[in-house]
Amino acid sequence: MYDVAIIGAGPAGASAGLFTAKAGKKTILFDNGKSITAKAWVENHYGVDAIEGPKLLEQGQKQAEKFGAEIVKGDVVSIKESGELYIVETSEGRYEASHVIFATGMSVKAAEAFGLDVVEGTEPRVAKIIKTDEHGRTSSPKMWAAGTVAGVSVHTIVTSGDGARVAINVNSELDGKRYVDHDILGK
Numbered sequence: 001m002y003d004v005a006i007i008g009a010g011p012a013g014a015s016a017g018l019f020t021a022k023a024g025k026k027t028i029l030f031d032n033g034k035s036i037t038a039k040a041w042v043e044n045h046y047g048v049d050a051i052e053g054p055k056l057l058e059q060g061q062k063q064a065e066k067f068g069a070e071i072v073k074g075d076v077v078s079i080k081e082s083g084e085l086y087i088v089e090t091s092e093g094r095y096e097a098s099h100v101i102f103a104t105g106m107s108v109k110a111a112e113a114f115g116l117d118v119v120e121g122t123e124p125r126v127a128k129i130i131k132t133d134e135h136g137r138t139s140s141p142k143m144w145a146a147g148t149v150a151g152v153s154v155h156t157i158v159t160s161g162d163g164a165r166v167a168i169n170v171n172s173e174l175d176g177k178r179y180v181d182h183d184i185l186g187k
């Protein structure tokens with residue numbers, strides 16, 4: 001059983017996974033290899049001079065794995081409710097999780113198939129997004145959305161930041177108090 005299952009391991013999903021795993025939450029990510037970031041050449045990500053999209057994806061996923069997140073390559077084909085838990089199904093197997101974060105980029109397919117509320121997108125070329133509140137909560141309890149699929153501006157610094165923001169909200173809900181992650185230089 002996982003504390004957090006994240007669908008999509010692009011900048012939003014991997015950044016969310018980094019924050020939940022580093023907080024000690026048992027975290028699993030699913031990715032079917034269709035990130036739009038794979039086509040990008042990025043020169044506007046704060047703190048990074050310039051980076052190829054595929055390299056940014058690789059580094060972000062490795063960083064999440066460093067803190068214990070597991071990444072499963074494959075397509076999430078369905079999500080079902082089972083009491084207090086969600087069951088995420090891929091072609092490889094079934095995984096139970098307490099919280100689910102959608103970080104599926106341009107795709108609302110998995111969210112629509114589950115029955116989440118979906119609305120028109122407002123960013124260029126983003127047709128549909130998952131409806132969320134200001135915390136990243138969707139229309140279903142313990143289901144969240146982050147990044148492009150949650151309607152934020154389609155830039156890596158924003159989508160990765162949004163993944164972190166939503167993960168901090170998930171960590172806070174799991175802990176029952178506001179979560180903060182600050183490491184101190186020299187310790």
Ligand SMILES: Cc1cc2nc3c(=O)[nH]c(=O)nc-3n(C[C@H](O)[C@H](O)[C@H](O)COP(=O)(O)OP(=O)(O)OC[C@H]3O[C@@H](n4cnc5c(N)ncnc54)[C@H](O)[C@@H]3O)c2cc1C
Pocket residue numbers: 007008009010011012013030031032033034035036037038039040041042043044045074075076077103104105106107110146147148149153154155156157159160
């Ligand atoms: C050509 C191009 C150039 C760009 N250049 C820049 C730039 O210079 N600077 C900049 O800031 N941004 C740039 N961007 C935008 C940037 O890539 C995005 O803003 C951002 O990376 C999107 O992050 P995301 O995590 O929301 O989505 P994505 O990176 O698309 O990640 C979503 C992930 O979810 C996975 N997924 C979806 N559904 C499922 C499912 N059912 N099961 C399993 N996995 C699933 C996908 O495979 C994908 O890996 C560019 C984009 C393009 C296309």
